Amino acid sequence: xxxxxxxxxxxxxxxxxxxxxxxxxxxxxxxxxxxxxxxxxxxxxxxxxxxxxxxxxxxxxxxxxxxxxxxxxxxxxxxxxxxxxxxxxxxxxxxxxxxxxxxxxxxxxxxxxxxxxxxxxxxxxxxxxxxxxxxxxxxxxxx
Numbered sequence: 001x002x003x004x005x006x007x008x009x010x011x012x013x014x015x016x017x018x019x020x021x022x023x024x025x026x027x028x029x030x031x032x033x034x035x036x037x038x039x040x041x042x043x044x045x046x047x048x049x050x051x052x053x054x055x056x057x058x059x060x061x062x063x064x065x066x067x068x069x070x071x072x073x074x075x076x077x078x079x080x081x082x083x084x085x086x087x088x089x090x091x092x093x094x095x096x097x098x099x100x101x102x103x104x105x106x107x108x109x110x111x112x113x114x115x116x117x118x119x120x121x122x123x124x125x126x127x128x129x130x131x132x133x134x135x136x137x138x139x140x141x142x143x
Contacts, residue, residue, distance in 0.1 A: 030078035031088040076101045
C-alpha cells in the first residue's frame with residue numbers, strides 16, 4: 001500500500017496529525033478519470049431526480065443528495081482506491097464506498113436504522129440501478 005511505501009523511504013510521519021496530513025496529500029494524488037467524475041455527478045443527480053434516470057425510488061427519497069455529495073463521494077472513492085493500493089479510482093470504488101457516503105434512500109427520520117436495519121442494503125441495490133440508468137442516459141445524451 002502507499003502508506004507502507006512512504007514509510008519505507010524514511011518519510012514516516014512523526015505524529016498522528018502529520019500522519020493525517022500526509023495521508024490527505026496521498027489521497028489528493030489519486031487520479032479520477034473524467035468518465036468516473038461524470039458517473040459520480042450522474043449518481044448524485046439520480047438521487048435528486050430519479051424519474052429522469054428511470055428509477056423507481058421517489059417513494060424512498062424525500063430529499064436527494066446535495067451537490068456537495070459529488071465532492072465527498074469523489075474524495076471517499078479516492079481514499080478507498082488508496083487503501084486498495086491503487087493510484088486511480090475505478091467504478092467499483094464508487095460502488096463500494098457510495099452507500100456509506102451518500103444519504104440512504106429513506107425518509108430522513110431513518111426509523112429502523114437504530115433497530116439494526118442495514119441502511120446501506122436498499123441503497124446498494126439501487127446503486128446498481130443507478131449504474132445502468134446512468135450508462136443508458138449517457139448513451140442517449142451522446143446520440
